Amino acid sequence: MAFRLFKKAVVMVLREKKQFTVFCLMYTVLIFWTSFSIELIIESGGLGMASASFFIALGVGIFLSLLYGWIIVRRNSKIIATLKCIGWTNGDINSLVSGFILFTTILGFILVIEVLFHYAAIVGYLEAAAAALNGSTYDIAELPLVSLLPVVVTFIIFLSFQIIAILLANRKILKVRPIIALKRVGE
Amino acid sequence: MIEAIDLNKEYRRAGAIIRALADVNLTIKSGEFVIVQGPTGCGKSTLLNVLSGLDLPDSGRIIFDGENIARATEDRLSKIRRQKVGFVFQDFNLVPTLTAVENVMALLWPTVLREKEIENRAIAALRDVHLLERKDHYPVQLSGGEKQRCGLARAIVHRPRVILADEPTGNLDPESEKQVMDLLKQINKDMETTIIVVTHRASLNSYADKVVQMEKGAIIKIQ
Numbered sequence: 001m002a003f004r005l006f007k008k009a010v011v012m013v014l015r016e017k018k019q020f021t022v023f024c025l026m027y028t029v030l031i032f033w034t035s036f037s038i039e040l041i042i043e044s045g046g047l048g049m050a051s052a053s054f055f056i057a058l059g060v061g062i063f064l065s066l067l068y069g070w071i072i073v074r075r076n077s078k079i080i081a082t083l084k085c086i087g088w089t090n091g092d093i094n095s096l097v098s099g100f101i102l103f104t105t106i107l108g109f110i111l112v113i114e115v116l117f118h119y120a121a122i123v124g125y126l127e128a129a130a131a132a133l134n135g136s137t138y139d140i141a142e143l144p145l146v147s148l149l150p151v152v153v154t155f156i157i158f159l160s161f162q163i164i165a166i167l168l169a170n171r172k173i174l175k176v177r178p179i180i181a182l183k184r185v186g187e
Numbered sequence: 188m189i190e191a192i193d194l195n196k197e198y199r200r201a202g203a204i205i206r207a208l209a210d211v212n213l214t215i216k217s218g219e220f221v222i223v224q225g226p227t228g229c230g231k232s233t234l235l236n237v238l239s240g241l242d243l244p245d246s247g248r249i250i251f252d253g254e255n256i257a258r259a260t261e262d263r264l265s266k267i268r269r270q271k272v273g274f275v276f277q278d279f280n281l282v283p284t285l286t287a288v289e290n291v292m293a294l295l296w297p298t299v300l301r302e303k304e305i306e307n308r309a310i311a312a313l314r315d316v317h318l319l320e321r322k323d324h325y326p327v328q329l330s331g332g333e334k335q336r337c338g339l340a341r342a343i344v345h346r347p348r349v350i351l352a353d354e355p356t357g358n359l360d361p362e363s364e365k366q367v368m369d370l371l372k373q374i375n376k377d378m379e380t381t382i383i384v385v386t387h388r389a390s391l392n393s394y395a396d397k398v399v400q401m402e403k404g405a406i407i408k409i410q
Contacts, residue, residue: 083293
């Protein structure tokens with residue numbers, strides 16, 4: 001049953017095109033940024049700009065996750081109230097909202113993998129071209145790949161942010177009174 | 188079916204205490220079509236909210252199918268509503284990202300029924316309200332009357348014992364109002380579903396077996 005609600009959440013979130021696209025792209029940028037920062041920390045030994053970049057990305061990431069959880073409940077409070085009226089429990093609605101939040105992050109992660117391939121290809125092509133112009137040879141080992149570890153670590157970090165966002169959303173769902181479904185617009 | 192005993196409910200608004208329900212006693216039998224009527228602010232919507240377990244009375248009891256729901260837990264109330272109550276809202280309250288058939292199906296998603304069974308029931312409910320040809324349309328593509336019929340299909344998809352309608356024709360033109368009220372009457376007859384309609388329109392009284400008149404939180408007449 002929870003899986004069914006998760007599937008329905010995916011369908012519903014994909015139809016919320018504007019909100020979904022904006023947040024999914026923001027997650028993509030943030031996951032890419034955080035992965036890249038972790039890669040730089042590993043290479044540089046964890047000092048300087050790389051660490052600052054990492055912590056800024058984390059701060060923005062957690063803010064964005066909480067904002068997304070808050071927006072979902074806030075914008076859909078009348079729908080949540082209606083679902084409560086027609087017999088959905090708080091747990092059912094939590095499953096749906098968790099689906100909204102998790103799917104957006106997971107898709108952001110999948111997009112990051114795609115972006116990383118393109119990033120490596122574009123940078124590798126430009127560096128190889130520059131090397132050719134300078135008359136030197138380009139070593140493929142110098143290709144600026146973000147390795148798998150930073151991406152996986154970033155995904156785990158963002159997943160834990162989403163769990164916090166889900167907990168926040170769940171608290172807000174509890175506060176939505178079903179009675180507001182019966183209120184008139186503007187009342 | 189539903190028995191309200193000595194119901195009292197007060198609200199605080201801008202420092203003043205408003206008595207929304209004052210010693211309300213009401214018995215609604217199974218299969219009855221009841222219209223609760225009165226001027227704005229007379230407590231009729233509060234009565235509907237309390238009878239459905241959406242709001243709790245300050246005192247009194249509500250016996251719903253032999254069970255006092257005035258002190259039931261939220262999860263128990265959700266279960267009762269899912270199994271026995273259908274809701275029709277004035278503003279339709281359809282989910283904009285779901286098609287008509289999905290809006291009807293949504294009520295049954297958190298149940299153990301199979302997807303196909305849920306879909307079949309939703310299609311049957313849409314057929315009952317003559318909206319099957321619009322099943323794949325989104326709410327924004329439906330007229331007010333069609334939206335309300337979709338809301339009605341959602342209210343009957345689980346074959347409830349009672350349908351509660353809060354100003355169901357409040358946002359409709361006269362023709363759609365007649366369609367919706369005729370459908371409610373038909374559901375009342377064919378499925379023996381108890382119908383409770385809250386409205387301020389006296390023109391709908393002809394549909395009712397019982398009209399409950401309210402004023403200042405109290406029932407002043409039952410006819």
